[in-house]
Amino acid sequence: MKISAAIKPLGCAALAAVVALTSAFTLGAVLRREATRDSRQQPEVERWLDSGTPTSAALVAHGRTLFLDSCAHCHGADARGDEGPDLHDVQVSDRYIGNIITHGIPHEMPSFSKKLGAPEITALIAYVRSLK
Amino acid sequence: MDSAYWAKAHGAATHFPFALTLVSGALDATGFALAGRPVVRDLHAAGYWTMLLGALGAVPAVASGLLMTQGSLLGHGALRLHHLFVWPAFALLVALATWRVSVGRRSTRPMFAGYLLAVALAAGLMSVAGYWGGEMMVAR
Numbered sequence: 001m002k003i004s005a006a007i008k009p010l011g012c013a014a015l016a017a018v019v020a021l022t023s024a025f026t027l028g029a030v031l032r033r034e035a036t037r038d039s040r041q042q043p044e045v046e047r048w049l050d051s052g053t054p055t056s057a058a059l060v061a062h063g064r065t066l067f068l069d070s071c072a073h074c075h076g077a078d079a080r081g082d083e084g085p086d087l088h089d090v091q092v093s094d095r096y097i098g099n100i101i102t103h104g105i106p107h108e109m110p111s112f113s114k115k116l117g118a119p120e121i122t123a124l125i126a127y128v129r130s131l132k
Numbered sequence: 133m134d135s136a137y138w139a140k141a142h143g144a145a146t147h148f149p150f151a152l153t154l155v156s157g158a159l160d161a162t163g164f165a166l167a168g169r170p171v172v173r174d175l176h177a178a179g180y181w182t183m184l185l186g187a188l189g190a191v192p193a194v195a196s197g198l199l200m201t202q203g204s205l206l207g208h209g210a211l212r213l214h215h216l217f218v219w220p221a222f223a224l225l226v227a228l229a230t231w232r233v234s235v236g237r238r239s240t241r242p243m244f245a246g247y248l249l250a251v252a253l254a255a256g257l258m259s260v261a262g263y264w265g266g267e268m269m270v271a272r
Binding site: 005006008009010012013014015016017018019020021024025027028029030031032033034074083107108109110 | 191194195198199200201202203204205206207208209211219222223224226227228229230231234235238240243268
């Protein structure tokens with residue numbers, strides 16, 4: 001087999017691999033965008049009954065520092081979403097946010113129960129609440 | 133449909149490309165080793181079709197995985213490790229099947245030896261990806 005004849009199938013193979021990966025990544029991006037949109041849940045009764053996390057400018061600032069350390073690489077430095085969803089104006093209770101931070105989401109988000117204690121999680125909730 | 137459904141679908145779909153690639157590699161390697169004997173043609177024909185079906189089977193496996201994880205392309209922890217091996221394996225599997233179709237029976241022996249090495253690499257990548265996928269199922 002001549003070299004030129006040998007290169008053509010290799011080119012076809014490389015092209016097919018690129019097309020396959022591009023298609024998969026495009027599907028992934030579409031699904032992620034849909035999931036992000038779905039994560040902006042409607043207000044629930046629990047939210048209205050929840051007394052809410054006491055907040056202050058200092059607590060929000062502390063929460064922002066923690067966010068930049070532990071969360072920004074997935075949710076983006078501006079919390080507008082990257083690999084993880086946009087955290088602005090989340091319509092869920094403080095308790096729900098705390099549970100997600102503590103326990104994580106299987107296959108999607110790690111648990112921070114070992115890294116963050118209750119005061120840190122309270123600060124993070126206050127910061128997330130401040131995002132409008 | 134929720135991710136629990138897609139988790140089951142992914143678990144079912146993902147074994148086909150893995151098994152078919154392994155069988156394809158074994159058939160072609162046997163044919164390669166027995167060069168010149170009458171059975172070689174049949175072994176390579178079976179290797180050809182199992183590789184083709186393996187690559188086609190990778191499409192629903194990948195699609196169900198993406199649906200299960202809501203489009204996560206990398207993720208964290210075991211999922212990240214799973215993906216680090218899955219994406220090269222998927223690309224390599226599609227490339228191998230395409231090369232096989234393009235070349236037909238016109239391949240030289242050294243080229244086919246290279247192909248067999250690449251099949252072994254793809255099988256290895258899929259094995260490690262499968263291991264991390266299994267770890268995630270155990271962690272549930």
